Amino acid sequence: MANKIIYSNLFSEARNNVVALITTSNVPDPNTATAEYRKRIYSREPDVKSSDFKGYPYIIVWPADVDIEKEKGRQSLDGKSKIVYWDIEVEIFSSDRGYGEKDANGLADIDSLSDNLAKTFQNKSNRTTLSTNNLHFSGFTTTAVTTENIANERVYKRSFMLSFESRMQVSA
Amino acid sequence: MPKVIVISSSGDLDTCLITLDRIKKNLPRMTRLGMMRFGKILERDMKISAKHSGIKKFTGDHQEKGIRYEQSPRSDVGFLFMKLYMIYLDSMKPHYVSISLRRKRILDWAKQAFSVNLRMKARGVERRKIKKFSVFVKPHPFIRMGYASARPKLNSILKNEIKRGIKNA
Numbered sequence A: 001m002a003n004k005i006i007y008s009n010l011f012s013e014a015r016n017n018v019v020a021l022i023t024t025s026n027v028p029d030p031n032t033a034t035a036e037y038r039k040r041i042y043s044r045e046p047d048v049k050s051s052d053f054k055g056y057p058y059i060i061v062w063p064a065d066v067d068i069e070k071e072k073g074r075q076s077l078d079g080k081s082k083i084v085y086w087d088i089e090v091e092i093f094s095s096d097r098g099y100g101e102k103d104a105n106g107l108a109d110i111d112s113l114s115d116n117l118a119k120t121f122q123n124k125s126n127r128t129t130l131s132t133n134n135l136h137f138s139g140f141t142t143t144a145v146t147t148e149n150i151a152n153e154r155v156y157k158r159s160f161m162l163s164f165e166s167r168m169q170v171s172a
Numbered sequence B: 001m002p003k004v005i006v007i008s009s010s011g012d013l014d015t016c017l018i019t020l021d022r023i024k025k026n027l028p029r030m031t032r033l034g035m036m037r038f039g040k041i042l043e044r045d046m047k048i049s050a051k052h053s054g055i056k057k058f059t060g061d062h063q064e065k066g067i068r069y070e071q072s073p074r075s076d077v078g079f080l081f082m083k084l085y086m087i088y089l090d091s092m093k094p095h096y097v098s099i100s101l102r103r104k105r106i107l108d109w110a111k112q113a114f115s116v117n118l119r120m121k122a123r124g125v126e127r128r129k130i131k132k133f134s135v136f137v138k139p140h141p142f143i144r145m146g147y148a149s150a151r152p153k154l155n156s157i158l159k160n161e162i163k164r165g166i167k168n169a
Helices: A012-021 A104-123 A124-132 B013-052 B086-089 B104-111 B116-126 B144-151 B152-167
Strands: A058-061 A065-068 A081-095 A138-142 A148-151 A153-170 B067-071 B078-082 B095-100 B132-137
Touching: A012 A058, A012 A065, A012 A081, A012 A124, A058 A138, A081 A104, A104 A124, A104 A138, A104 A153, A138 B152, A148 B013, A148 B078, A148 B144, B013 B078, B013 B095, B013 B144, B013 B152, B086 B095, B086 B144, B095 B104, B095 B116, B104 B116, B116 B132, B144 B152
Parallel strands: none
Antiparallel strands: A058 A081, A065 A081, A081 A153, A138 A153, A148 A153, B067 B078, B095 B132
16 A cells, blocks of 8 residues: 655655555566466566576566756745655566476566556556646656566566656655 | 647647657657666576576575666666676686686685585595596577566556656656
């Protein structure tokens, strides 16, 4: 459950708000049934050690990057309100070679997850929810798909660069 | 890539010129901010790429300060620093390395290697049962992969920062 962002939770709640939207109903798992649970959202790179890692596809929501406007003339008279920018990177990884398990599904999986993520972050009611929690002007840009080898698996990767801004109170 | 910025006002040329001046002032600062943000992502992706290519943590401090991005707040140039051994690990030619009692660090590595045979030989060297032995080492290319992973994000980051710079002008 995500809360409203105030001056005391600038970093934590920004990320929580994004994670709260990536639910199984908004972004269904292409490989696992809804009733089945598996961890798929990480805050850092998971420790992939075995060549039959079962965790693909997974999503990394990196910690929020916060930038508070420093320029003079852009703050309130009492200096308590300023423009705050957030950048949150969401990366999607899917495997294309699973040793007999759903081989050659990498592109299909990453595209399915990307479609659903884009749909979720473009959705008007989701944007209103984010705005209510002080994450205004939500927008994202995406990168092209790149491939890399992780523990002998060919992995597809795409990034969503989410950005938000708000003019809010940054001091008590 | 050239971009066209259209500035419109309610017929007042002075306001347009003032806004244009502000944009000119803001753009270099926002570009620098964008570069710094990209630099941090490049550093992170390079470290992840090194990990994926099989470079173990105990080979050095590449997961800490061994790979780092630095840029002065007033400079248009940023640098990705990397310890020299990382460059060698990335692009060395496959070759044999001799392991003897005099080469402490590589002997320590051999003592905790994955291969049982290698570990036994290393202990043999330590107990002076054998004088030396050699292992065949191969490169762990990671720099190109790390760069390829980070580079597509540069456009998005710069676009976001410049948009903010123009919006607040």
